[in-house]
Amino acid sequence: MAEENIKFIDPQHIDLTDVELSGRILDIGGGGEGIIGLLKGENVVAIDRRESELKEAPPGNYLKIIMDAKELKFLDETFDTATAFFTLMYVPLENHQIIFQEIHRVLKKGGEFVVWDFPIPKRGMHEKELYGLMLEVKIRDKNISTGYATKWVKEQDLEYYAKLGASNGFSVVEKYPIDGMFYIRFKKD
């Protein structure tokens, strides 16, 4: 991906050290840097539809499985928590609803779905083709520098996801912007 074709927002920083994620955790799109696997170790099942992304994620004592979030191969009510750490930005809009439904299905009642992502504005005619962010993630004494960029073909913001969750059986427990990003914690009603 040529960097000159990406419109970057200002560099972002996030400290995940004290984030509460309880019980058995399903990390959607957990390849790449494998951030949630690094954070919560053996409690995490990281799924990604791309084998290469799972292989790229650093080794750790979390489980990596090739699986598409549109069709989760788990029984109903398997997980206490689900996470999507800068994953939904890569998912086409038309797949969001089925993925929210699948996550809702595999969560236990009262289970939580935690989303980190960033607002994507409407693309102007002469803008670059990709939209992204450089991100520094702190986990305990470790700092991970990474970057995420996606095709600039959709718009999204915090309220879009809050509504999507609400229309798929979740209530919003917490939602707030973090600098140029946002965070939402849903609960399965």
Ligand SMILES: C[S@@+](CC[C@H](N)C(=O)[O-])C[C@H]1O[C@@H](n2cnc3c(N)ncnc32)[C@H](O)[C@@H]1O
């Ligand atoms: C760049 S990663 C996000 C960052 C990653 N969570 C981390 O810790 O670095 C986004 C991932 O979502 C995956 N993905 C996109 N659509 C998916 C789907 N429908 N099911 C499973 N994984 C998907 C992509 O293959 C990609 O590896």
